[in-house]
Amino acid sequence: MVGSAAASNEALAALAAVAGAAGEVSGRVFRSPRADDEVPLPGFPLLVRRHDLAPNVDGAGLLGFERTGDDEAKGGLEGVAGHDGVLLVLGDELTDQSEDFGAAASLYVYLGTFDSPAARNADYVLPVTTFAEEEGSFVNAQGRVQRFRQGLQSPGSARPAWLVLGALAAALRGQGTPAAAADVFAGLVAAHPAFDGLTWDALGDRGAALQAEAVHG
Numbered sequence: 001m002v003g004s005a006a007a008s009n010e011a012l013a014a015l016a017a018v019a020g021a022a023g024e025v026s027g028r029v030f031r032s033p034r035a036d037d038e039v040p041l042p043g044f045p046l047l048v049r050r051h052d053l054a055p056n057v058d059g060a061g062l063l064g065f066e067r068t069g070d071d072e073a074k075g076g077l078e079g080v081a082g083h084d085g086v087l088l089v090l091g092d093e094l095t096d097q098s099e100d101f102g103a104a105a106s107l108y109v110y111l112g113t114f115d116s117p118a119a120r121n122a123d124y125v126l127p128v129t130t131f132a133e134e135e136g137s138f139v140n141a142q143g144r145v146q147r148f149r150q151g152l153q154s155p156g157s158a159r160p161a162w163l164v165l166g167a168l169a170a171a172l173r174g175q176g177t178p179a180a181a182a183d184v185f186a187g188l189v190a191a192h193p194a195f196d197g198l199t200w201d202a203l204g205d206r207g208a209a210l211q212a213e214a215v216h217g
Helices: 009-021 057-062 161-173 181-191 212-216
Strands: 002-004 029-031 039-041 044-049 086-090 107-112 124-127 136-139 144-148
Touching: 002 009, 009 057, 009 086, 009 136, 009 161, 009 181, 057 136, 107 161, 136 181, 161 181
Parallel strands: 002 029, 002 086, 086 107, 107 124
Antiparallel strands: 039 044, 136 144
């Protein structure tokens, strides 16, 4: 399955939960762009244009996803493209992939906000909201989990990826559907030791630090 380092912790955790509930045997990957160097804002050492140009690279890694492809966020999906099992793609635009991407999959589901030939080849294309149209959390470069809040109304039938995937994972497990990002975050903490000890309320407006061993491996 393919995730995105632009997705929230909750969306990525829900994607991982679907994989686990479905008995996933393939790997979990994401692609993200990188810069050659870091560029700090003079006088503000913590305000830095980082090597990683996607906001949740650290969160994706802590949730079991492995970075693949080059520094332009291209390539690296050769094994995924021909996977003959269930294929789930969240958020990756797939603009460098051919229109027969996922043709061998027994089921190919694409969740995203982008249109491309590779995405249109999916059995199901499910519209999801952007970060500005939902709430959630990410892991910043200092190893803090920070919340973000919804700023815009979601269009049409688009729903947060954590809600769509959370409902699917719940159905596969015979559990209740999460009603809020806080519910998914609680499940994330229970399932992923890197987030141990955190609560949604404790994140507040300033975020909360992960354990040092989680950040540094």
